[in-house]
Amino acid sequence: MSDTGSYPEGKTGTASLARRPRPGEALVQAFLFFCAAVSILTTLGIVVTLGEESFSFFKGVNLVEFFTGKVWQPAIDRFGILPLLAATLTTSLYAMLVALPLGLLVAVYLSEYASARVRDILKPILEVLAGIPTVVYGYFALTTVTPFLRGLIGENVVEVYNTLSAGLVMGILILPLIASMCEDALSSVPAALREGAYAMGATKLEVSLRVVVPGAFSGLAAAFILGLSRAVGETMIVALAAGAGPNLTLNPFRSAETMTGHIVRISGGDLSYDSIDYKSLFAIAMVLFVVTLGLNMLSRRIIRRYQEVYE
């Protein structure tokens, strides 16, 4: 399509509205598409590998036995994932019991109460310290938190490797993540809503808890679920501090092995390729993948369901 007109400088000619070829832009677009495709294909590759090996594993192990069995002892062909699943869920629960309330309180303080100067100091400190490698957190759990718990509760009660210590330290690890994401969600609530509430005579607490927190609910829920997802997938802390033996127990003072901890321990040993033990790791990884995928999907669903759009 073309249109006849004059150029702004007064030059006469034909101004074409047809799309001009822009090789640079096409190149950038192709590169971005390639990047997106690589990440999607990587995920697909992981799913295919996990699926293949898991399928091979489940040809030899009954699916019902796998999900309901209470003993995980590959040496005697007992593949009940419950001990590993229970340890994963309990350590994640302890982590969330620490990270969720503290993270939300910190976020409300930073977003609603702290001055800009205090916020500018505290937020980077929390975020920078969150970048400490998780293996350091693991040793912190083993060498500082566990002795503290044993001194506090009793050496006969608390085992050297225990899920409580690992869970608490995992909570400390996730705390900055949740605090930071919640603070972002709370800060994105428009100031007009706060001002309206203040104009109605609300106190700062009432504005925070009855206006800002409900207004940022979708972001807060997403932060909690992503935090939980992070806890479920955390490896080094539980590998070092929770214990190295599948043990079906809800006692927080006893040792138990999580799914990630088990994968780390077994894959580090001399496992023969193509054995049932080897394939069992992929089956565990598949369960882990499905759990974290489910949590991420739930997070997205909550965001879509409760997201408030402000003008």
Next chain:
Amino acid sequence: MSAPAKPRAALIPGEPADFSPNLEARKARGAKWRLAFLGATILSVLFLFALVASIVNQGFGYVLTVAEVDPPGLSRGGLPLERQDSPALVETIRDNVSRRFFMKADAEAPFAMRSREELLAFIDAEIVKSRVVGTWSLSDSL
């Protein structure tokens, strides 16, 4: 005992003067929660600083080592081990290990081809034979 509260003036003509009798209670609740928010923030920062303090405490401090041969006793021509050049280090090794062991180690990797650092490491491992018998954290060391 606190003094009786002063009656408030009416903001809107015709309205009762003390229009919000629970305002003080709401403010007090707000102050308590403010403390809770601040306390949680301080606790979080303390947790993270405890982690850093733990790393520093365990990363530094005294280490007690015991050596089978005292390194100052290996000085040659008045020069301590750290200041000897490679040929002098080879001579030190020759003087302090058996002839057979020297030949064997030389056959594995000729001493003349080894760097100064490798020779020092060999002396530490095979002659000085230092081993750690005790460690102390930074707080213990201080």
